[in-house]
Amino acid sequence: MDDEVGAVINKCIQCGTCIGSCFSGRVTALNTRRILMEHLAKGVPIENHDALWFCVTCYACQERCPRGIPVTEIILKARNELARRKGLPGRLKNAFSYLEKHSALVPGKDRNLEMRKELGLPVYHSQFDDEARKEVSEIVKRHLKEVIR
Secondary structure, three states: OOHHHHHHHOOOOOOOHHHHHOOHHHOOOOOHHHHHHHHHHHOOOHHHOHHHHHOOOOOHHHHHOOOOOOHHHHHHHHHHHHHHHHOOOHHHHHHHHHHHHHOOOOOOOHHHHHHHHHOOOOOOOHHHOHHHHHHHHHHHHHHHHHHOO
């Protein structure tokens, strides 16, 4: 992360509001305050923490920070860097790889397709439309190919 981020984090008064507000931090390894302070005190790059993937981007930490530190924005920036360097974590990578191949994260059922045709209803699921499937695949490749290696 850049010096500008360090200067913003340096305004932190260690009140703990960010981690106290973090819904994800209650049930995962995400500890935003520790991550930010390790960056300031020890120079540990923020993007070195795999726990960043547990952030659900609810912005609770950022909205409640008394110093106005854009915690969520910092985490998102760090996740982008982490994805560039290491790719996406396993399950997320698998989900996007599946999306690229099948154009849907939840597969449509052939029986539902048959019933829709019998009832004269349009096919709504991209998995059953060659043009839509190709478009979804191209979008995933264009925007995510480098991180779903």
